[in-house]
Amino acid sequence: MTATSISPKSSPDRLSLSELEAYIRTIDTSEYTKTRNYIGGSTQLSEYISRGMISLPRIRELVLEKNSFSASFKFLNELAWREYWQLTWTAIGDDIFDYIRPIKDTVRPAMPEAVINAHTGIVALDAGIRQLQTTGFIDNHMRMWLAGLVCQVAKCDWKVGAAWMHSYLIDGDYASNHLSWQWVAGSYTGKPYLPQQDNINTYTESLQKDTYLDQGYGEIASMEIPEILLETVDVLPAHEATLPEDTVTLDGLNELKNADTILLYSPWTLDPLWRKQDKAIRVLLIDPDVFSNGRFSQQVIDSIVWFAGQVADLKIICEPVKNLEVLTAAIIRKSYPGITTWPGIVDEPEMLFPEVPVAFYPSFSSYWKQIKKYSMTDQQSLF
Template sequence: MDFPTQISAIEARIKQIDPVKYASTRNFENGAVTYLSPYISRGVISTQQVMNYVQSLDLPWYKTEKFVQELAWRDYWQQVHIDKKEAILTDLKNEQSDVTNHEIPSAIVAADTGIIAVDEAIEKLYETGYMHNHMRMYVAAICCNIAKSHWLVPAKWLYAHLKDGDLASNHLSWQWTAGAFSNKKYVANQENINKYFDSDQTGTFLDIPYSAFEHLKIPKILLRTEKPGFNLCFPETSKAGIKSDQKTLIYNYYNIDPNWHSEEKAQRIFLIEPSFFQKYPVSQKSLDFALELTENIEEIQIYVGEFSELNKEISSDNIIFKEHPTNNHYVGKSEDRDWMSDVKGYHSSFFKFWKKVQKEIKW
């Protein structure tokens, strides 16, 4: 799969959505998924924009509900992140049980688990920056519930390599799999992987009945663990110069929206804070993808440095930015992101959240 960065190609991809086929095939490797998640995560498009297109297809609600519901999961995770802030880096509901290490199996990092579908998916992740959502659950289950790694380091590894890396969706999904944000842990056996990823492999450590998982010892191939590191090469700060007296729109890793105040005259700055990427590391491919997306924004300048440094050059009275839990230290005028609905705040379960959203948006 490829991920073009021109806004025209992204908008064309929205028009390829098939919500009916998506509902019946989304769990399969070659199902009718949209490949829009990198653009939603980077704030190029919004869940509201995607939902509005699906609504314009004039299909009955029962044919589109599953697609819209899955879209709502993303808004749900965001609302949890807004409420819990950095606590999403910790076990939110339950302490993950039966943990033996706080690293990641080396076999996962090396794409050498012996499970062909999993290893191929990890290799594709490194190549493309994408992994199918169902495969992400398999990988998380292997790390957390088979190798008994705490979820955080493996979650950081996956987040770093994903072009659609989103702290809320990624980390909270890992917690859900590990039983830290759910009532039970998720596991899948080889038969399940074979079904959804067109495989017929047998004889792996997952080729067991579900009843055997409870007493499964850590497979030898998963015993070696590590903490992966990431090195970034930041671009140079744009040489056009910062104008201190102009209305200034601050873009960042979570907001690269080319339509944001697009008709207004303003100074536009893509802020790369080294401290942000030190705290939430990403791969060079992920950062480069974000930088390519900024090319849709006319006259945008690249600024490598901390917000506090930029704020010394531009008064907060002239600064506008989009709300996100990772930029709570920004000062200036904060604007909301575009949500699917007006349902806000923390809900203890997705379905409590969805029940309210559905009342508002159902057509």
């Protein structure tokens, strides 16, 4: 095994847990409700949630310190969407990576070259693509427009588009990303989502006209693939990203082999407070079968390493998960639907609605009915 030790550090671009909690306390949920659909109107909490630094119930607790339930409804509803996607992944497993329901249109198993190169002809979308490729982050509305462009306008397979976008996202979460792409493609609920120029102009505060999206939704749904989107790429370009530089030391290897207890972290469960008082070896497993071969951008790898740096005395292990079989220590890990094959005793996740049964709910509204069924009927009980 190869191991690297890291120590807590700070970054001008990210917040420590204490700074993050202080920021959440300042969020004005009434203002968020007004601005959330506009570019730049998000809270940018998603990376902290995806990396597991903070739980959804903790965010709810903090935001309600200064905001009322009624003013926070939309904000908390978005947290519920996040939990809904995770619950869906838990319920159906790897089926989230395939079509949940068939769609009537024939799709191209490729990616529009114009999207990859940020040359779609839609100024706001091209800016969003460049932002994604440069920073690893874009607002949710931009994600939906781009997914709609790829799936509904360019008639390309959502699976290729989802993999492309996820490879850049520093807040990448397979459930939220891939199931949102399915939702846009129409293979989740059967209702496709279309991008439209007036809508884009409104929420990006741009003024572009006379584009192939400057039509009514009916015309966009029935039009031929625009010429600018005809050329496709069958194989997504590989990222030139490197995993953390590892050192192979006998002492490091023996430390793991001789340990009584190992607390096993994943790139999505980097909670700096988890079992903080436990006496154990703390290990972040980065599986090279997942995080190599150019699948992810350097921004994604750097994000994982930064959040790992917030966990005291954490060691990074770059090994296939199967290699953990040689260890005799008691392994404990947090639950996450993407690591169900990992060994160890599992600490269950903190959830907004733990009483809702794990099952596939075919729509958010059907999930919401379950929340009402298993909660009290007053509004406050829902959050």
